[in-house]
Every structure is written in structure tokens, then in C-alpha cells.
Amino acid sequence: MENKAKIVMDNVRKVYTGHDGKETLALDGVNLTIEENEFICVVGPSGCGKTTLLNIIAGLETATSGEIRLDGEPIIGPGNDRGVVFQQYALFPWLTVRQNIEFGMAYLEKEEIRDGKTRVRRYTRQEKKETAEKYMKMVDLADFANAYPKELSGGMKQRVAIARGYAIAPQVMLMDEPFGALDAQTRAQLQEDLLKTWQQEKRTCFFITHDVEEAVLLSTRCVIMSARPGRVKEIISIDLPYPRNQATKLLPEFNVYKNQIWEKVYQEYLEFRK
Ligand SMILES: Nc1ncnc2c1ncn2[C@@H]1O[C@H](COP(=O)(O)OP(=O)(O)OP(=O)(O)O)[C@@H](O)[C@H]1O
Ligand SMILES: [Mg+2]
Known part of the structure; x- marks a missing residue:
């Protein structure tokens, strides 16, 4: 039912016009409904439009035709309800x-009930500080709180980006590899931390990932996209028990x-190279 669904992608098409005027059909009629609290992993060959789709959900790019609705409302721009x-x-x-x-967190707002009335206010400095500390600890960077990005390794920088995404506590997390x-x-x-956070908060x-093993471990449903132009080729429900952790990878069903999924993604890759 649409009004219970969190994100509805309705025939999303995206055409890019390159610097030389050449057109690329990146997405060709993507239909996908994501229910509340789902963990969707998207896999598919490089260039099939995964990032494009994520950017449209984030409101950073617009679809050429079709639309994406969040809680029934068409997405027209970025918002605090989505962390990227x-x-x-x-x-x-x-x-x-x-x-x-x-x-x-600069523009994050919080609802508060005071004198029986609901008020909206910005996060206080203290709240921002505490939230930042919680997530720096989660990604194991508490000792680098005062370092600048150029003083960090690639992996550490990525962990800062992850902490920043979590910190705004969005209803929807959009993560691109x-x-x-x-x-x-x-x-x-971090996979285990993410699983734990998801099981607690169910955002x-x-x-998006290239790693099929990661997709199986994390997702409730895995979406396989076709080679460019991107479409939803197949959706596979992952019925593995929770709590999941690295040991889940040892279950026979995990390998199945x-x-x-690997075979289907590889087929698409071969199709694309033809
Ligand atoms: N700003 C842009 N201008 C023109 N073409 C673009 C632009 N962004 C993406 N494209 C094209 O759209 C297609 C899809 O790109 P996209 O980045 O969404 O793929 P992807 O599935 O995320 O790939 P990867 O797995 O390599 O990250 C590609 O053919 C790419 O060349
Ligand atoms: Mg990409």
C-alpha cells in the first residue's frame, strides 16, 4: 500500500546530456517501492545508474521523467529527512x-513539548557535541576529533563521512558504497555496527555496494539492477535470521x-560488455 511505503519510485527515467551534447540514458523506467524500516541493498554493474538513482532520492538531481515520493510527497530537493x-x-x-x-547538524531541528505545546528548535551546541562524540566513537575516530581531513587516511576520511551521515539521525539513510x-x-x-544500529533504530x-557478500549480510531485500540503461532486473528477499554478524556468512543459506545474486550480476556485466 502506497501510503505505508516510505519511498516509491515511479517510472524514473534519467537522461544526461554530456559536455559534447551527447545523451546518455542512465535510468530507464525504474519502479521500486521501499517499505518503512527496510534495508535495501542495490547491486549492479558499474555505470548502471546506481549513484544517479541515489542522487535523485537525495534530491540532488532531478529525474527527466517519472517521480520519487517519500511518505507520499514528491521529492523536490534535499532535506534533513535523508542522510547521505x-x-x-x-x-x-x-x-x-x-x-x-x-x-x-547545523540546520537540524528537534521537536520538543514545553508547557503542553509542541515547539521546534535547533539542536543546542551541547547536543551537537554529544552526538558528534557518540558517532566518532562508533567509527573509532575519537582520538582524531581535532585532526583535519588531509591528516587522515582514505579509510579514516570515509569513516568521518559515515559518522556525519548517522549524526543527523535521518529517517532514511542513503549510502553509496x-x-x-x-x-x-x-x-x-562497520558492517556489524550498521546492522546493530539498524536493528535498534530501524531507519x-x-x-549501494559492489560487494555481493555485503549485500546479503546487510539487506532485507537485494535489488539487482540491469546494465545501462538501469532498470530493476530482480529483487531478492534475504530471509536470514537476526541478529546478523560475520558468523552469518557461515550459514549454508548465505552462500545460496x-x-x-553474483551470477545474475555477472550476467548483466557480460551483457553490457557485448
Ligand atoms: N553528470 C553527468 N553527466 C553526464 N553523464 C553522467 C553524469 N553522471 C553520470 N553519468 C552517466 O550516467 C551513467 C550512470 O552513472 P552512475 O554514476 O549512476 O553509475 P553507477 O551505477 O553508480 O556506477 P559505479 O558502480 O561505477 O559507481 C554512466 O553512464 C555515467 O557516465
Ligand atoms: Mg556509483
Whole structure:
């Protein structure tokens, strides 16, 4: 039912016009409904339009035709209800780790009941500080709170971007290969943190990854996109038990899902190379 769904993508089409006037059909009629509290992972060959789709949900780009609705309302621009972790960490080089995370919260508002009335107010400095600290700890960067991005490794920068996304506590998390550049141990740790956070808070997640194993571990449903122009090729429900952690990968069903999805993505890749 549409009014219960969190995000509805309705025949989303995107045509880019390049600098030479050449047109690229990036998305061709994407239809997908995401229910509240779902964890959707999106996989598909490089260039199939995953980032484009995420940017349209984020309100950073517009669809050429079709629309995306969030809680029934068409998306017309960015908003605090959606937190984004970009494919390439977009940090401000002149701000420290702590300031980068707090910056995201600058316009955050909070509802508060005072004298029986609901009021909306901005986060206080103290609230921003505490929230930043909580998520810096989560991504293991508390000791680097006052460092600048240029003093951090690639993986550390990505962890700052992740903390900044979490800190605004959005209803929807949009994550574009957030763990792609991390070492295997940090990646495993952050996957578990993300699973734990999702199980506690059940925010709707839209998570792009190239790593099929990661998609199976994290998602409630895995969306396989076709090669360009991107469409939803198939959706696979991942019925693995919770709580999930690295040990979940040892379950026989885990491998069944992994092989099934891998094969379909590989088929699309071969199709694209033809
Ligand atoms: N600003 C742009 N101008 C012109 N073409 C673009 C633009 N952004 C993306 N495209 C094209 O749209 C298609 C989809 O790109 P997109 O970045 O969404 O793919 P992707 O699935 O995220 O790929 P990857 O897995 O490599 O990140 C590509 O063919 C790309 O060249
Ligand atoms: Mg991309």
C-alpha cells in the first residue's frame, strides 16, 4: 500500500546530456517501492545508474521523467529527512573531524513539548557535541576529533563521512558504497555496527555496494539492477535470521543467496560488455 511505503519510485527515467551534447540514458523506467524500516541493498554493474538513482532520492538531481515520493510527497530537493554518505567522501578540508560531523547538524531541528505545546528548535551546541562524540566513537575516530581531513587516511576520511551521515539521525539513510575503500577489518566492524544500529533504530536504508557478500549480510531485500540503461532486473528477499554478524556468512543459506545474486550480476556485466 502506497501510503505505508516510505519511498516509491515511479517510472524514473534519467537522461544526461554530456559536455559534447551527447545523451546518455542512465535510468530507464525504474519502479521500486521501499517499505518503512527496510534495508535495501542495490547491486549492479558499474555505470548502471546506481549513484544517479541515489542522487535523485537525495534530491540532488532531478529525474527527466517519472517521480520519487517519500511518505507520499514528491521529492523536490534535499532535506534533513535523508542522510547521505557519498561514494567519495565529501569532507570540508578546512574543518576538523568534529567540525565536519557537527556541520551536518547545523540546520537540524528537534521537536520538543514545553508547557503542553509542541515547539521546534535547533539542536543546542551541547547536543551537537554529544552526538558528534557518540558517532566518532562508533567509527573509532575519537582520538582524531581535532585532526583535519588531509591528516587522515582514505579509510579514516570515509569513516568521518559515515559518522556525519548517522549524526543527523535521518529517517532514511542513503549510502553509496560507504565501505568500498576500507580495509577488510574496519569494513567488517562497520558492517556489524550498521546492522546493530539498524536493528535498534530501524531507519530505512538504501545502500549501494559492489560487494555481493555485503549485500546479503546487510539487506532485507537485494535489488539487482540491469546494465545501462538501469532498470530493476530482480529483487531478492534475504530471509536470514537476526541478529546478523560475520558468523552469518557461515550459514549454508548465505552462500545460496550469494551465488544466486553474483551470477545474475555477472550476467548483466557480460551483457553490457557485448
Ligand atoms: N553528470 C553527468 N553527466 C553526464 N553523464 C553522467 C553524469 N553522471 C553520470 N553519468 C552517466 O550516467 C551513467 C550512470 O552513472 P552512475 O554514476 O549512476 O553509475 P553507477 O551505477 O553508480 O556506477 P559505479 O558502480 O561505477 O559507481 C554512466 O553512464 C555515467 O557516465
Ligand atoms: Mg556509483
